[in-house]
Amino acid sequence: MTDADVLKQVNEIFIDVLDNESIVLKRETVAKDVEEWDSLTHIQLIVTVEKHFKIKFTAAEILKFRDVGHFCDEIIRKLGAS
Amino acid sequence: MKSFNELKKNIKKDRSHLKTVKIAILGDSAIQLLVQAIKGYGHDIGYNFDIWEADYDQIDRLVLDTSSEFYQFNPEFVVIFHSSHKLLSKFYRLDNDGKSVFARRHIEHVATLYQTITDKLAGKVVLLNYPEINDSIFGNYANKTDLSFVYQLRSINVELMNLARKFSGLFIVDLCLQQGHCGAGFMTDRKVFINTDILFSMDFLPLAAKNIVDVVISVMGNLKKCIILDLDNTVWGGVIGDDGIENIQIGDLGIGKAFTEFQWWLKQLKQRGIILAVCSKNDENIAREPFAKHPDMVLKIEDISIFVANWENKAVNIKYIQGILNIGFDSMVFLDDSPFERNMVRTCIPEIAVPELPEDPAEYLPFLRSLNLFETASFTPEDGQRTEQYQQEAKRAFILEQSTNEDDFLGALGMICEVQAFDKFNTPRVAQLTQRSNQFNLRTVRYTDEDIRRLAERPDVLTFAFSLLDRFGSYGLISAVVLEKRSKVLFIDTWIMSCRVLKRGMEMFVLNTLVRAARRAGCTEIRGEYLPTLKNGMVKDHYKNLGFRLEPGKDNFWCLMVNDYQDNRTYIALKEQGA
Numbered sequence: 001m002t003d004a005d006v007l008k009q010v011n012e013i014f015i016d017v018l019d020n021e022s023i024v025l026k027r028e029t030v031a032k033d034v035e036e037w038d039s040l041t042h043i044q045l046i047v048t049v050e051k052h053f054k055i056k057f058t059a060a061e062i063l064k065f066r067d068v069g070h071f072c073d074e075i076i077r078k079l080g081a082s
Numbered sequence: 083m084k085s086f087n088e089l090k091k092n093i094k095k096d097r098s099h100l101k102t103v104k105i106a107i108l109g110d111s112a113i114q115l116l117v118q119a120i121k122g123y124g125h126d127i128g129y130n131f132d133i134w135e136a137d138y139d140q141i142d143r144l145v146l147d148t149s150s151e152f153y154q155f156n157p158e159f160v161v162i163f164h165s166s167h168k169l170l171s172k173f174y175r176l177d178n179d180g181k182s183v184f185a186r187r188h189i190e191h192v193a194t195l196y197q198t199i200t201d202k203l204a205g206k207v208v209l210l211n212y213p214e215i216n217d218s219i220f221g222n223y224a225n226k227t228d229l230s231f232v233y234q235l236r237s238i239n240v241e242l243m244n245l246a247r248k249f250s251g252l253f254i255v256d257l258c259l260q261q262g263h264c265g266a267g268f269m270t271d272r273k274v275f276i277n278t279d280i281l282f283s284m285d286f287l288p289l290a291a292k293n294i295v296d297v298v299i300s301v302m303g304n305l306k307k308c309i310i311l312d313l314d315n316t317v318w319g320g321v322i323g324d325d326g327i328e329n330i331q332i333g334d335l336g337i338g339k340a341f342t343e344f345q346w347w348l349k350q351l352k353q354r355g356i357i358l359a360v361c362s363k364n365d366e367n368i369a370r371e372p373f374a375k376h377p378d379m380v381l382k383i384e385d386i387s388i389f390v391a392n393w394e395n396k397a398v399n400i401k402y403i404q405g406i407l408n409i410g411f412d413s414m415v416f417l418d419d420s421p422f423e424r425n426m427v428r429t430c431i432p433e434i435a436v437p438e439l440p441e442d443p444a445e446y447l448p449f450l451r452s453l454n455l456f457e458t459a460s461f462t463p464e465d466g467q468r469t470e471q472y473q474q475e476a477k478r479a480f481i482l483e484q485s486t487n488e489d490d491f492l493g494a495l496g497m498i499c500e501v502q503a504f505d506k507f508n509t510p511r512v513a514q515l516t517q518r519s520n521q522f523n524l525r526t527v528r529y530t531d532e533d534i535r536r537l538a539e540r541p542d543v544l545t546f547a548f549s550l551l552d553r554f555g556s557y558g559l560i561s562a563v564v565l566e567k568r569s570k571v572l573f574i575d576t577w578i579m580s581c582r583v584l585k586r587g588m589e590m591f592v593l594n595t596l597v598r599a600a601r602r603a604g605c606t607e608i609r610g611e612y613l614p615t616l617k618n619g620m621v622k623d624h625y626k627n628l629g630f631r632l633e634p635g636k637d638n639f640w641c642l643m644v645n646d647y648q649d650n651r652t653y654i655a656l657k658e659q660g661a
Contacts, residue, residue, distance in 0.1 A: 019091050040114055043274050044087065047284045059273035 001079060006072045013048050017041060027069030053079060086115070086287045089122030097121075097130035101616075103298065106157035106205075108136040108144060110168045111281045119291035129299070138279075139168075145195050148202050158205045159298050161255075162195065165281050166212040166235060173231050181229045185237035193245060196252050206251045206530065208297055211239050213261035213269065250513070250531035253297050253459070260286075260293060263452070293454070300457040303517050303528060306435065307409050308357040309348065310400055312418035313369055313391075317345060317381065319443060323364055327371050333378035340444040345380035347447055352385050355465025356456060357407060357472060359388040361399045361416075366391040387472035396423050397430035406479065407472065408581035410520060410617060415455055419443070460514040460531075464558050474554040475582060492587060492653035495552040499588075500657040501595055504538040504545040504562075511559045512547055515578055520617040522579040524610060524624060529576075542567045543575075544599055548592060550583055550654070557583055561592055565599070565608075572600050574610040577624075590650035593628050600644045612638045 011025045018036045031037045037045070046062045049055075049071075055078040065071040103124075107117055117135045124131040134155040136144055141162060144152040173184055180187075196207050216224075217231050224230035228237075239258055246252045261269050264286065271283035282290050314321045318341050319331025331338040332345075352358050358381070362369045369391035373383040383389070388406055390399045396418075404411060411433035418424050419439055428436045440449050478495065485491035504512055509531050516529040529537070537543050548561040560583045564576035574596075579588060600608055610625045612618075625640035626632070629647070633639040 017087055019094065039278065043278055043280065044115075044284060047271065047274065048087070057273065059276045062273060063277060 001076070003072060003076065006075055006079075007068070009052065010049065010068065010072060010075070013045065013052060017044050017048050025068045027067065027072070029068040030066070049075065055079060083288050083292065084123075084126065086119055086284045089119050089126075089288055089291070092122035092125035093118060095125055097125050100125070100128055100130040102130045102132050103159065103302070104132045104134070104155065104157045104205075105159045105161060105298065106134040106136065106152055106155055107161045107163065108141045108152070109163035109165070110139045110141055111163070111165045112138060112279045113163060115280055115284075115287055116163070116282060116290060119287040120295060123288065123291040123295055127295070127299070129295075131295075141195070145198055148198065153202055156203065156205075159208055159301070160199055160203070160205050161208045161210070161294060163210045164212070166215050167275075167281065169212060169235065169238075170215055170217065170231055173234065178229055181234065184234040185241060188238050189241040189245060192242070193249075196245070196249055200249075200251055200532075204533075206253060206301055207249075208253045208255060208294065209242065209246075210255045210257045210294070211242050213258050213266065215266075251533075253301060255293050255297050257290070257293070260289060264289070296454055296457045297459075301459040301517065301528070303459075303520055303526075305413060305458060305518060306356070306415055306455050307413040307518075308359060308387075308403075308407060308415070309351065310359045310361045310403060310414060310416045311348070312420070312423065313360060313362040313364065315419040315443070316417055316439075317341060317348070318372060318376075318379075322372060323368055327376055330372060330376070332372070332376060337443060338378070340446065342378065342380060344443070344447050347450075349380055349385060351456060352469055353466050354456070354458075354461065355468050357387045357468055358385055359403045359407070360386050360390060361396055361403065362391040363393055363396070364391040384473075385469060387469050388476065395426070397427050400427060400431060400434065406475065408521075408584065417450075459517055460510065462510045462514055464511055467558070470555065471557065471582065477554050478552075488585075489653070495554075495586070495653065497550060497552045497586065497654040498657050499551075499591055499654045500549045502547045502549070504534055504547055506535075508547045508559055509534045509538070512545075512562045515559065515562050515580065516576065519578040519580065520615070521581055521620050522584070523615075523618050524574065524577045524621055525613045526615050526618060527576050537564055544572070544603065546592070546595060546599070548588070548595075550586070550588065561588060563592060563596060565596065567603060567605065570605050571607045571609050572596070572603065572605045574608065577610070587650075587652040587654060589624070589628065591652045591654045591656075594649045594652070595656075597642075597644055597647045597649075606644050608642045608644060609633075610640045610642075612640070614638070 007025060011023065014023045014025060015021055018034065018041060020036065023034060031042070046057060050057060053075055055075065061074065065074065107113055113135065117133050121131050121133060134157060136152060144150045169188065173181060176184065192209065199207055212235055214232065214235055220227060220230045224232035227233060242254055246254050269283060269286045270281055274280050274283065311317055319337050320329060322330055332341045334342070348358060370383065370389065372379050373381065388403050390403060392399070400416065404414065411431050415435045415437065416427050417437065417439065424436045424438070427434060435455065437450060437453055439446055481494055482491050485494060502508060513529050513531045513534045516527065538545055544565040544567065546563040547559055549559045550557040561579040562576065563574065565572045566575050596608060610630060612622060612625065614622065630640035630642045633641050
C-alpha cells in the first residue's frame with residue numbers, strides 16, 4: 001500500500017465518521033483545520049482506522065499524532081510490522 | 083444492530099415529529115458518546131430523546147442539591163450510571179472495616195439518591211448495575227472473604243435487585259449480564275478508557291444504548307404482548323403434513339433437542355403472560371395432531387390462545403388473530419423459519435416485529451434471547467392467566483355468532499362487576515393497566531405501584547378498580563378510573579379499560595358508578611379530557627358518546643352535569659361488597 005493509498009483511505013474514514021463529504025486531508029492537515037475533529041471524534045477516528053487497517057494503537061500513541069501525515073506514517077509502519 | 087457511527091448520523095436528522103421523552107443522564111465516567119448513541123437509537127425506533135447530560139462525575143452534587151439544574155430540567159427518566167471502575171478505586175482506599183461494609187454503604191447511598199430524586203420529581207430512575215471486575219487480588223478465594231472487591235460488587239448487584247423490588251420507580255439495566263454475554267474486552271476499549279474515561283467501546287455503545295432504551299420504553303408501555311408461531315421447522319423439525327407425526331423432530335435426540343428447548347422457552351413466556359398464537363400453512367387437524375398426541379411436545383393446545391391453520395395468506399391470518407386479541411400489531415412478534423413468509427408479513431404489516439431467524443434451529447434460542455424482545459415494566463400473577471382469558475374470549479365469540487342480536491348476547495353472558503377503590507391487593511394490576519393500555523386510555527398517564535399508592539392516600543382523589551366476570555370466567559381487573567376532586571367538579575385524571583371488554587357496555591356501567599360517586603361527594607359536574615396519542619383514536623368520541631358536552635372554546639375538554647344524568651342501561655350486575 002502506498003502513502004497515497006493510505007491517505008486516501010484515511011480521508012474516506014474522516015468523511016464517514018465526521019459525516020462531512022467536503023473533507024480533503026493533506027499530510028500537513030491538523031485537528032483545528034477540520035470542523036468537528038475534536039477529542040471525542042478523534043477517538044472514533046482512531047478506532048475506525050484500527051478496524052479498517054486491522055492494526056492496534058497503544059494508549060500513548062493515540063495522543064501524539066502531530067498531523068495527518070504523521071498519523072499515516074504510523075499506520076504504514078504498523079502495516080509493515082504486522 | 084447498527085454501528086455507533088450509523089447511530090450518530092441519525093442525530094442530524096429531524097426528530098421533532100417523533101414522541102419526545104425527557105431523559106437526564108448522570109455518570110461518573112465520560113458519557114457524551116453514550117448520549118449520542120441513545121439519541122441516534124431513539125430515532126430508529128420512533129422516539130425523540132431530549133437528553134440532559136450531566137457534567138462529568140457530578141452525580142451526588144446534582145442529585146442531593148435539589149436546586150440544581152438537573153431538577154430544573156424535570157426529566158421523565160433519570161439514568162444513573164456509576165461505573166465499577168470508580169467503585170473499585172473507592173474500595174481500594176478503604177481499610178478492612180470499610181471494605182466489609184462497602185456494599186451496604188453503597189446501597190444506602192443509592193437508596194438516598196433514589197428517594198431524593200423521587201421526592202422532588204415524578205420521573206422514574208433507571209440505574210445501570212455493575213459489570214464484575216476480577217481484580218485478582220484474592221484469586222478464587224475472593225468468593226470466601228467479604229474483604230474482596232468481587233464479593234462486595236456481587237453483593238451490590240444482588241442488593242440492587244432487592245432495592246428495585248422495594249422501590250417501584252427504580253429500574254435496573256443489567257449491564258452485568260451484557261458483559262457476561264460479550265466479554266469485558268469487548269465492552270471496554272482500554273486505550274480509550276485510559277485516555278478519555280469513556281468506559282464503553284465503540285462496538286458496545288449501541289448495545290448499551292439499546293438496553294437503556296429497552297427499559298425506558300417498556301416503562302412507557304411499549305411492550306410485546308404476543309408471539310405468533312409458525313409450526314413446521316419453527317416449533318418442531320420437519321413438515322408435519324409430509325413427514326407425519328412419528329417423523330417430526332422434537333425430543334431429546336439430535337436437532338429435536340433444539341426445538342424442545344425452544345418450546346420450553348415459549349412456555350415460560352406464556353406463563354409470564356405473553357400470548358402464544360399459531361399461524362400455520364396446514365390442514366388444521368394435521369397441525370393440531372402433534373399438540374394432542376406427540377409425547378415430546380412441550381407446548382400443549384391449552385398453551386395456545388388462538389390456533390389458525392389453513393392455506394390462506396399469513397398476513398390475512400395475522401390480521402384475523404389481531405382482531406380477536408385486540409392489541410396493536412406493534413406488540414406482536416412473528417416467528418417463522420421461512421424467509422418468504424417473513425418478508426411477506428413484514429411488507430403487509432410493517433409494525434409487527436419479525437426477527438430474522440438464523441438458518442440453524444440450534445441458533446434460534448440464543449438469537450431470540452439476545453434481542454431482548456420481552457422487556458416488561460411490571461409483572462403480576464394475573465399475567466399468567468392471560469391465555470385462559472383469550473380462550474374464554476374465543477368461546478364468547480362463538481356465543482356472539484349464535485346470538486340474533488347484541489342484547490341477547492350481552493344478556494346471555496351474565497356479567498357481574500366488582501367495584502373497589504385502589505388498595506394494596508389491586509395496586510400492582512392497576513399500575514400495570516396504566517402502563518399497558520394504549521388504546522382505551524383517555525389521557526395515557528402512566529403510574530407505578532408507588533404512584534398508585536400515593537393516589538389512593540390522597541383525600542381529594544377518588545379511585546375505582548373494576549373487575550368483571552361472566553359465565554365463561556373472570557376477565558380480571560379490566561378498568562380503572564382516577565377522579566380528582568376540584569371543589570364541585572370531579573376531573574377524570576385517568577380512565578382506562580382493557581380492550582378485551584369492549585362492546586360489553588362496560589363504559590356505561592363505569593359512568594353510572596362515577597355519577598353515583600359524584601353525587602355522594604356533593605359534586606355537580608364531571609369533567610373529562612381526551613389527550614390524543616397515536617394509539618388512542620378509538621376513544622376520541624368517548625365522552626361525546628356518553629353524553630358529555632364539549633366545553634365551549636376548548637378542543638378536548640368534556641363536561642357532564644350530574645343532575646341531568648340518568649343511569650345508562652347495561653347488562654352488568656354490580657357485585658355487592660362482601661358478597
